[in-house]
Amino acid sequence: MLNVKSLTAAYGQSEVLHGLDLNVAPGEIVAIMGRNGMGKTTLMKTLMGIVPEKSGDVAVGDQALTGLKSHERVARGIAYVPQGRMIFSAMTVQENVETGLTVTGQSKVPNDIFELFPVLLEMKDRRGGNLSGGQQQQLAIARALASNPKVLLLDEPTEGIQPSIIRDMARTLRKIRDEKGLSIVVSEQVLSFALDVADRVMVIENGNFVHDSPRAGIDEAKVSKFLSV
């Protein structure tokens, strides 16, 4: 569903992604793990067209995304929950979710989104800035789902979230996958979360993938070693 071929990206003269290949099947959840500064955020931003590709190709299904602007990519089925969530603090919960509708032509948030996140329905008239970290994370996911994506990207969703809520988040993401048949790519530093949520775990180091294995039978010690400084 998501097909990435020989992707490179650079900040000025400094190349940060060095020819990445990534194929995510329909309904598959892939965790991309790596220490700080290894290229996870740059990969997400490049897939979204926030950082331009230097070379290589990105496609969602039969739709080529390479070279397109972010909103054009969203219209072709990719959505993004950025690191730090970036919700609009002064807007209500409902208004935040509605910003995700722009590419769909719909004006009403589909019911199933609020069914996934009942707390957001309860709080729909509160300002986003008044929600807890975990609630803001749910809001950021709901906003991304409002564009009806085929592929959902999440950049370090557990950052700043309490451990008890991290468990719930893994369960919710799997539920979203099961109900909507989405493919999900999540960048992560917390191994326990990656093992809870993902069908496949990859490790990125200095802009190259250095490990790729199915969740079942994964060598946890080997993956931990990549993550330790």
Ligand SMILES: Nc1ncnc2c1ncn2[C@@H]1O[C@H](COP(=O)(O)OP(=O)(O)OP(=O)(O)O)[C@@H](O)[C@H]1O
């Ligand atoms: N705007 C920028 N300009 C120049 N270099 C950048 C910029 N953003 C990131 N980099 C560099 O690109 C490399 C990859 O950074 P990136 O943020 O993608 O890593 P990351 O794995 O997401 O780390 P983190 O967990 O801290 O978010 C790092 O060497 C970083 O210093």
